[in-house]
Amino acid sequence: xxxxxxxxxxxxxxxxxxxxxxxxxxxxxxxxxxxxxxxxxxxxxxxxxxxxxxxxxxxxxxxxxxxxxxxxxxxxxxxxxxxxxxxxxxxxxxxxxxxxxxxxxxxxxxxx
Amino acid sequence: xxxxxxxxxxxxxxxxxxxxxxxxxxxxxxxxxxxxxxxxxxxxxxxxxxxxxxxxxxxxxxxxxxxxxxxxxxxxxxxxxxxxxxxxxxxxxxxxxxxxxxxxxxxxxxxxxxxxxxxxxxxxxxxxxxxxxxxxxxxxxxxxxxxxxxxxxxxxxxxxxxxxxxxxxxxxxxxxxxxxxxxxxxxxxxxxxxxxxxxxxxxxxxxxxxxxxxxxxxxxxxxxxxxxxxxxxxxxxxxxxxxxxxxxxxxxxxxxxxxxxxxxxxxxxxxxxxxxxxxxxxxxxxxxxxxxxxxxxxxxxxxxxxxxxxxxxxxxxxxxxxxxxx
Numbered sequence: 001x002x003x004x005x006x007x008x009x010x011x012x013x014x015x016x017x018x019x020x021x022x023x024x025x026x027x028x029x030x031x032x033x034x035x036x037x038x039x040x041x042x043x044x045x046x047x048x049x050x051x052x053x054x055x056x057x058x059x060x061x062x063x064x065x066x067x068x069x070x071x072x073x074x075x076x077x078x079x080x081x082x083x084x085x086x087x088x089x090x091x092x093x094x095x096x097x098x099x100x101x102x103x104x105x106x107x108x109x110x111x112x
Numbered sequence: 113x114x115x116x117x118x119x120x121x122x123x124x125x126x127x128x129x130x131x132x133x134x135x136x137x138x139x140x141x142x143x144x145x146x147x148x149x150x151x152x153x154x155x156x157x158x159x160x161x162x163x164x165x166x167x168x169x170x171x172x173x174x175x176x177x178x179x180x181x182x183x184x185x186x187x188x189x190x191x192x193x194x195x196x197x198x199x200x201x202x203x204x205x206x207x208x209x210x211x212x213x214x215x216x217x218x219x220x221x222x223x224x225x226x227x228x229x230x231x232x233x234x235x236x237x238x239x240x241x242x243x244x245x246x247x248x249x250x251x252x253x254x255x256x257x258x259x260x261x262x263x264x265x266x267x268x269x270x271x272x273x274x275x276x277x278x279x280x281x282x283x284x285x286x287x288x289x290x291x292x293x294x295x296x297x298x299x300x301x302x303x304x305x306x307x308x309x310x311x312x313x314x315x316x317x318x319x320x321x322x323x324x325x326x327x328x329x330x331x332x333x334x335x336x337x338x339x340x341x342x343x344x345x346x347x348x349x350x351x352x353x354x355x356x357x358x359x360x361x362x363x364x365x366x367x368x369x370x371x372x373x374x375x376x377x378x379x380x381x382x383x384x385x386x387x388x389x390x391x392x393x394x395x396x397x398x399x400x401x402x403x404x405x406x407x408x409x410x411x412x413x414x415x416x417x418x419x420x421x422x423x424x425x426x427x428x429x430x431x432x433x434x435x436x437x438x
Contacts, residue, residue: 008214016207020200027196030177030437039335048438055433059426066210066422068415076135076142080149088156095160099167107171111261112329 015065022054144416148423151385155427158381159434162374172328174367175337176436178273182248195436198241199428205234206425213418216411221400224411228397231421235390242383249375252358256365257313259351264367266326267317268339276355279323280308280316306355314349325349328367375435382431385424392417 029037029047037046064070069077135142166173177191184194212227255276256266267274286309289295291302317323325345329338340348356365364372396417405411 007218009211012207012210012214016203019203023196023199023203026433026437027192030192039333044438051433051437055429058429062206062422062426062429066206066425067419068213072137073135076137076145079135080145084149084152084156087153088160091156092160092163095164096167099164099170102164102168103170106168112263112327 011065015061019058019061022058026051026054138412140416141412141419144419148419151423152427155378155381155430158374158378159430162378162434165370165374169368169370171330171332172368173330174328174371175330175335178337179249179366179371180245180436182253184244192436194241194245195432198238198245199432201234201238201241202425202428205231205238206422208234209418209421213411213415216405216414219406219411221403221406224405224414225397225400228393228400228414232390232393232397235386235393235421239383239386239390242379242386246376246379249372250358250360252356252365254365255308255355255357257310257349257352258354258356258363259348260353261351262369263348264328264356264363264365265345265348265352266337266365268324268326269322271339273326274323276308276313276357279320280313282312282316284309284312286311306357308355310352310355313355314352317345317349378431378435382424382427385427389417389421389424393421 029050033047037050040046041049063081069081133139137145180195181189181191182194183190183197208227208230212224212231215223215227253275254266254273256264258264267276267279269279284307288305288309290305317325321342324342325340325348326337327340327348330336331338354363356363358365359372359375361369361373361376363369366372396413399405399413400411405413
């Protein structure tokens with residue numbers, strides 16, 4: 001392992017800084033909820049899209065740097081990441097479509 | 113001598129792959145990764161089910177930053193702040209973990225020990241925070257009533273939610289007392305009874321013209337819960353079946369029951385992972401002090417539990433987004 005004896009301390013703190021900054025931005029937007037982002041957007045609000053993209057960015061930082069996927073064998077990494085990404089996208093897509101269908105079917109029956 | 117060894121010599125290396133290293137990864141590390149993959153799929157299942165239920169009730173789901181507004185030792189309304197602090201604590205304990213792994217690569221026993229210690233402390237603070245969060249959620253803040261149709265009605269004054277205690281001032285008059293073994297029904301147990309009766313709440317509503325009823329229904333143009341007029345509110349209140357204070361698996365004052373079910377289940381399952389992560393970290397911590405890995409010549413074990421600990425952090429990042437932010 002090439003990385004075995006050199007220290008990555010500086011890089012770790014930089015990644016920590018990035019992850020913290022992303023979290024601060026998320027919370028800031030979550031509290032502020034600017035109307036232009038909160039009430040408009042394709043599918044869901046722009047705000048939700050921002051949250052999802054920032055979350056994926058954080059997940060990338062944790063998996064690649066902290067869990068050191070970047071240093072693993074390429075196909076080992078792919079056997080993990082691709083399995084997760086494909087299965088989860090499939091699952092989430094179907095579940096959300098079904099959820100939307102349930103809403104369309106059942107909400108006319110609810111009296112408020 | 114050879115006959116007394118329980119494990120045949122040529123199989124002694126099974127737990128480290130016997131020298132075979134597919135993908136250049138050791139046996140333990142590879143299996144940890146595949147365990148993490150399967151666990152990730154489990155959590156995705158939970159979160160996807162949450163997504164389905166939320167989409168099913170998209171016009172009436174509780175708004176998370178109206179639910180999680182408390183910070184320990186501080187009074188007031190601080191949506192999201194405490195959850196954000198918890199997220200920081202977990203990310204930070206992930207950093208000390210990766211620093212421990214880094215120090216392990218350089219065989220610096222002292223550094224590994226202290227970083228590992230910091231990681232465990234971070235984990236304990238996180239679990240403690242989660243326990244506090246559960247406690248706050250279960251006890252509730254405002255209180256609400258539930259109609260026979262299952263809708264939760266909250267009370268607002270000048271557009272801001274107020275607690276039952278703020279406007280129901282008269283003492284409970286229906287003479288309802290707690291069932292106990294002395295005075296109650298035999299073999300019938302009963303949870304804590306509510307502070308207020310339905311009749312009392314309705315009476316207080318009628319006596320306070322500035323109080324309005326808020327329903328679960330979301331006004332999609334403003335993304336806020338709809339507030340009813342006084343007359344509509346009285347009509348809804350007439351259908352009231354019970355008073356709800358706080359949250360449990362059958363009812364919660366925040367709105368849809370599934371919301372609290374998912375909250376308990378997903379954050380509970382994550383909390384269970386944190387607790388087991390702390391226990392594993394403690395075991396490894398003592399092994400480091402005992403010099404086990406120094407003797408072994410490598411700190412790969414720290415790396416492996418590190419993977420698990422980072423995974424716990426990774427899951428929280430998603431729970432944070434999909435439960436609290438989106």
